[in-house]
Amino acid sequence: MFLFIFLLLYDRISADIALCPLDFYHEQFAERVEPEREEPTTGLTIHDILPEDPKKYDKMRPPKKDGQPTKVYFHVTVMGLDSIDEGSMTYAADIFFAQTWKDHRLRLPENMTSEYRLLEVDWLKNMWRPDSFFKNAKSVTFQTMTIPNHYMWLYKDKTILYMVKLTLRLSCAMNFMIYPHDTQECKLQMESLSHTTDDMIFQWDPDVPLVVDENIELPQLALVHNHTADCTQVYSTGNFTCLEVVFELKRRLGYYLFHTYIPTCLIVIMSWVSFWIKPEAAPARVTLGVTSLLTLSTQHAKSQASLPPVSYLKAVDAFMSVCTIFVFMALMEYCLVNIVLGDSDLPKPPQPAKKPDSIFDMAAKENSFLLTGAPKIPVVTPAQRARNRAINIDRFSRIFFPLLFTVLNGTYWIMFAEYI
Numbered sequence: 192m193f194l195f196i197f198l199l200l201y202d203r204i205s206a207d208i209a210l211c212p213l214d215f216y217h218e219q220f221a222e223r224v225e226p227e228r229e230e231p232t233t234g235l236t237i238h239d240i241l242p243e244d245p246k247k248y249d250k251m252r253p254p255k256k257d258g259q260p261t262k263v264y265f266h267v268t269v270m271g272l273d274s275i276d277e278g279s280m281t282y283a284a285d286i287f288f289a290q291t292w293k294d295h296r297l298r299l300p301e302n303m304t305s306e307y308r309l310l311e312v313d314w315l316k317n318m319w320r321p322d323s324f325f326k327n328a329k330s331v332t333f334q335t336m337t338i339p340n341h342y343m344w345l346y347k348d349k350t351i352l353y354m355v356k357l358t359l360r361l362s363c364a365m366n367f368m369i370y371p372h373d374t375q376e377c378k379l380q381m382e383s384l385s386h387t388t389d390d391m392i393f394q395w396d397p398d399v400p401l402v403v404d405e406n407i408e409l410p411q412l413a414l415v416h417n418h419t420a421d422c423t424q425v426y427s428t429g430n431f432t433c434l435e436v437v438f439e440l441k442r443r444l445g446y447y448l449f450h451t452y453i454p455t456c457l458i459v460i461m462s463w464v465s466f467w468i469k470p471e472a473a474p475a476r477v478t479l480g481v482t483s484l485l486t487l488s489t490q491h492a493k494s495q496a497s498l499p500p501v502s503y504l505k506a507v508d509a510f511m512s513v514c515t516i517f518v519f520m521a522l523m524e525y526c527l528v529n530i531v532l533g534d535s536d537l538p539k540p541p542q543p544a545k546k547p548d549s550i551f552d553m554a555a556k557e558n559s560f561l562l563t564g565a566p567k568i569p570v571v572t573p574a575q576r577a578r579n580r581a582i583n584i585d586r587f588s589r590i591f592f593p594l595l596f597t598v599l600n601g602t603y604w605i606m607f608a609e610y611i
């Protein structure tokens with residue numbers, strides 16, 4: 192009886208196992224896949240695309256079809272521009288760099304149904320490839336996360352596309368003659384390392400040579416223009432093909448207007464307050480002049496903190512120098528006022544002596560009323576005359592300094608108006 196039950200159970204268990212849904216699925220799948228196995232999905236090796244006789248393929252020789260130099264088409268997508276450093280005259284760019292060339296010596300691996308096929312990038316080591324390099328790059332970073340950032344496509348017509356993403360640190364010769372009204376031209380140059388124009392020429396992609404991200408935002412500069420150009424160089428060894436992207440970067444004046452020009456003008460105007468302070472107040476007027484001068488020199492140093500110490504005169508230097516001269520002249524004006532006033536300091540003591548005199552005799556005052564005009568003559572003492580002269584110098588300065596400063600400021604802004 193037990194044996195019978197056991198046999199019955201065993202039967203059912205084995206039946207269950209046989210009807211396992213996974214097995215069922217596998218059977219179904221195998222049946223469905225079977226007819227498609229005819230399509231060649233075998234892995235491709237480098238030998239499938241190189242000529243059958245590897246001796247016939249020289250990877251150092253460009254594919255010069257009909258003796259014509261090989262044309263390599265370039266495309267550059269600029270994703271970012273940043274870290275423009277005036278001190279080291281460099282900038283950084285993030286780019287997608289694509290090179291396309293046709294190698295007629297290659298074999299197509301199979302009847303390609305799709306437009307292109309992805310190839311292993313390592314194969315480039317065994318194939319001919321353009322030897323472009325970034326001519327003005329100080330460093331090039333190739334990113335490997337999460338996978339190495341490059342790929343290769345093989346098109347139906349034996350055209351190979353090699354695309355790579357790079358972060359470049361490029362040098363850019365900058366001229367600060369009209370800083371901060373300057374526009375800098377920064378380039379990205381790609382030249383052939385070893386092939387002359389007889390063997391290979393670079394050309395910009397006829398359809399889309401250059402794409403620059405519209406959202407590029409730089410703190411002090413604005414990207415105003417970008418274009419592609421040819422920079423083929425003539426060396427003693429021959430002509431070497433070269434292409435370049437030119438970025439025109441214009442300095443935004445806003446920062447300098449609010450951090451340099453307006454504060455500097457205010458300091459100069461502040462130094463003129465001295466002309467309205469009475470000539471005897473030496474501590475007040477000297478302090479004002481010296482403080483203005485010190486503040487201005489701090490401003491001047493700050494205005495070029497980010498710049499390399501260039502030996503020529505920059506526009507901002509000219510402006511700052513004129514302002515410094517103005518503040519200095521305001522200080523010197525007080526010096527002149529003081530000299531004119533200086534002699535009058537000695538006869539001053541007699542003046543207080545006069546007061547008790549007037550208090551002393553009221554009758555004398557009555558007399559003076561009678562002799563109208565007579566007592567007024569001694570009032571204009573040499574000291575008084577000197578003081579009047581000093582005040583006249585101040586009065587003249589009150590008009591002359593602002594006027595001259597306005598004229599010079601106007602000249603400066605008219606001169607640089609075309610660069611704004």
Ligand SMILES: *[C@@H]1O[C@H](CO)[C@@H](O)[C@H](O)[C@H]1NC(C)=O
Pocket residue numbers: 302
């Ligand atoms: C490849 O294409 C040729 C002609 O177009 C055809 O004769 C041949 O059968 C195709 N081969 C395969 C494997 O599809």
Ligand SMILES: *[C@@H]1O[C@H](CO)[C@@H](O)[C@H](O)[C@H]1NC(C)=O
Pocket residue numbers: 403404405407414415416417418
């Ligand atoms: C770059 O140049 C192209 C064509 O000259 C222009 O359409 C595009 O707006 C420019 N991009 C920038 C960011 O200036």
Ligand SMILES: *[C@@H]1O[C@H](CO)[C@@H](O)[C@H](O)[C@H]1NC(C)=O
Pocket residue numbers: 388425429430
């Ligand atoms: C190089 O270019 C110059 C002019 O651009 C041309 O006169 C010269 O013949 C070229 N040399 C070679 C070797 O192609």
